[in-house]
Amino acid sequence: MFTDRVSSLQAEGAYAVLSRAQALEAQGRKILHLEIGQPDFPTFPNISQAGVEAIQKGQTHYSSPAGIASLRAAIADSVSERLGLNIGSECIVVGPGAKPGLFFPTLALVNPGDEVLYPDPGFPTYAAMIQVAGGIPVPVPLREENQFSFDLGAFDARLSDKTRLIVLNSPANPTGGVIPLADLQHIAEKARKYDAWVMSDEIYARLAYDGLNVPSIAALPGMLARTVIVDGFSKTYAMTGWRLGYMVLPAALAERVELLLTHSIGCTATFTQVAGVEALLGPQDKVAENVAEYQRRRDYFVAGLNAIPGVRCQVPQGAFYVFPNVKSFGLTSKEIAGRLIDEAGVAVLAGTDFGAGGEGYLRLCYATSMEVLRESLEKMAAWFKSL
Numbered sequence: 216m217f218t219d220r221v222s223s224l225q226a227e228g229a230y231a232v233l234s235r236a237q238a239l240e241a242q243g244r245k246i247l248h249l250e251i252g253q254p255d256f257p258t259f260p261n262i263s264q265a266g267v268e269a270i271q272k273g274q275t276h277y278s279s280p281a282g283i284a285s286l287r288a289a290i291a292d293s294v295s296e297r298l299g300l301n302i303g304s305e306c307i308v309v310g311p312g313a314k315p316g317l318f319f320p321t322l323a324l325v326n327p328g329d330e331v332l333y334p335d336p337g338f339p340t341y342a343a344m345i346q347v348a349g350g351i352p353v354p355v356p357l358r359e360e361n362q363f364s365f366d367l368g369a370f371d372a373r374l375s376d377k378t379r380l381i382v383l384n385s386p387a388n389p390t391g392g393v394i395p396l397a398d399l400q401h402i403a404e405k406a407r408k409y410d411a412w413v414m415s416d417e418i419y420a421r422l423a424y425d426g427l428n429v430p431s432i433a434a435l436p437g438m439l440a441r442t443v444i445v446d447g448f449s450k451t452y453a454m455t456g457w458r459l460g461y462m463v464l465p466a467a468l469a470e471r472v473e474l475l476l477t478h479s480i481g482c483t484a485t486f487t488q489v490a491g492v493e494a495l496l497g498p499q500d501k502v503a504e505n506v507a508e509y510q511r512r513r514d515y516f517v518a519g520l521n522a523i524p525g526v527r528c529q530v531p532q533g534a535f536y537v538f539p540n541v542k543s544f545g546l547t548s549k550e551i552a553g554r555l556i557d558e559a560g561v562a563v564l565a566g567t568d569f570g571a572g573g574e575g576y577l578r579l580c581y582a583t584s585m586e587v588l589r590e591s592l593e594k595m596a597a598w599f600k601s602l
Contacts, residue, residue: 220347227339228568232552236562247591249579250562252388252536254453258490259501262452265493269486278485280477281469282309282461286488289495290461294444297420298434305466308473309491311483313418313447313460318344319475320443321380323468324412325350329379332370336538336569336576338388338416350379356572359529359540363392367401374405380412381405385429386419389569389578390538391531393423396430403435413442418460421451421502423533424510433463440465450534451502452494459483459491509535512581512588519592520579523599535582538566542575544602552577559598561591 232250240246257263269275281287287307295302310316317340325331327349333341335354345352355370357363381402385394394402406413413432420429433442447460462472476482513531520528520539528539541551548565555561555577566573581588 220349223346224343225339228564232556232562232564235556239556239560245560246556247561247587247594248583249581249587249591250564252580252582253455254450254505254535254582255584256453256505258453258457259494259497261497262454262490262494265497266457266486266490269489274485274489276485278482278488280480280482281473282307282483283485283488283492286492286495289492290463293495294446294463298431300434300439302439302463303466306463306469308462308464308469308476309483309488310460310462310476311458311480311487313416313445313449314340315476315480316443316445316447316460316462317341317414317416318347319472319479320414320445320462320464320468321345321348321350322475323471325379328377330375330377331380331382332373332378333382334365334384334387335571336389336566336573337382337384339569341382341384342570351377353378354570354572357387357390357392362395362529362532363387363390363538364394364398365402367398370402371405374409374411376409378409378411380414382414382416383432384416386423386531386533388419388534389536389564389566389573389576391534391536393427393429393532399430399432400435403432403438406441407437411441413438414445415442416445418445418447418450419534420446422506422509422535424506424513425532427532429533443468448491448494453505454490454494457487457490459487509582512583512585513537515585516579516581516588516592519588520595523592523596525599525602535580537579537581538573538576539579540575541577544599546602548574548576555595555598559594561594561598 236246287304291304321344325348330351331345332353356366358366444463448454525543552565564578566576
């Protein structure tokens with residue numbers, strides 16, 4: 216009845232669990248939400264005000280498909296400073312959220328039958344975008360003992376002459392892991408050898424802890440010409456509902472992707488883009504404050520999880536997720552996640568919502584209040600003890 220490209224698509228686990236949680240809340244149950252990956256902070260006031268003023272000034276009409284000139288210039292300057300590169304506005308394409316930055320370059324680069332390597336466990340959209348493009352998804356395991364970086368032996372074994380694209384995510388959803396520079400150098404060498412493109416999802420790049428600067432593969436020699444950086448404003452600036460993201464990519468590819476945007480989305484809302492300019496050019500102290508608060512929550516939450524007998528949780532280096540190992544309980548990730556919401560009132564995601572490699576793990580988001588984290592730990596500790 217339907218085409219292959221849509222028949223295999225599945226919903227994101229986070230939205231399915233959210234729907235379940237809302238159904239239970241409608242029945243009068245109290246549910247503690249650790250499933251949805253979005254900041255609990257409001258959008259910064261100066262950013263919201265810039266968006267409101269743009270609407271009041273009538274900036275509510277069509278704009279260039281690639282984005283307004285002021286935002287593209289601000290993004291180019293910001294990325295150039297972060298990576299120590301010289302990137303021009305012609306290499307920037309703006310979209311409504313970061314997901315177009317995942318889908319459209321994949322459509323522009325991957326032909327049916329091409330292979331695409333991507334992290335497992337990883338963000339569910341990676342497998343979806345590969346399938347829609349007609350590519351062959353090739354999952355590469357992330358290893359807990361490697362701080363959830365790639366198993367480089369498995370990575371090398373999965374490379375072939377059919378490899379067209381390599382997808383990276385650092386800091387990562389769902390693990391919070393950061394790919395170390397040495398691993399990036401190894402991946403870059405293989406990408407050059409196999410003439411493969413790299414897509415580097417860096418949406419959490421500024422949410423890193425303990426003073427860590429997250430390296431980008433695009434900054435390595437010869438890699439800018441074969442790398443697509445995907446980033447956005449949702450996580451860093453608490454702008455999830457504004458739908459504003461961007462791609463950094465070679466100018467020739469940017470032209471092709473702009474055409475895909477033209478014929479699908481048309482353009483991104485102008486007033487949203489004006490707010491994005493303010494986000495980048497305005498004060499950045501609130502970003503640092505939020506990162507410090509996330510780190511405080513991370514430290515508290517990881518310590519609490521590790522105090523539960525049978526739970527083992529690595530300290531994530533970035534993003535705002537923990538990925539505890541719950542293999543000792545002898546239940547699948549889905550069974551544990553399902554019973555936690557039904558029996559303990561704590562909404563979490565099964566590791567397998569992010570791929571087969573997530574079996575034996577849970578993903579919990581700590582971008583919520585300390586009170587919610589404290590109560591969640593109490594309820595989870597009591598539930599796991601009851602097993």
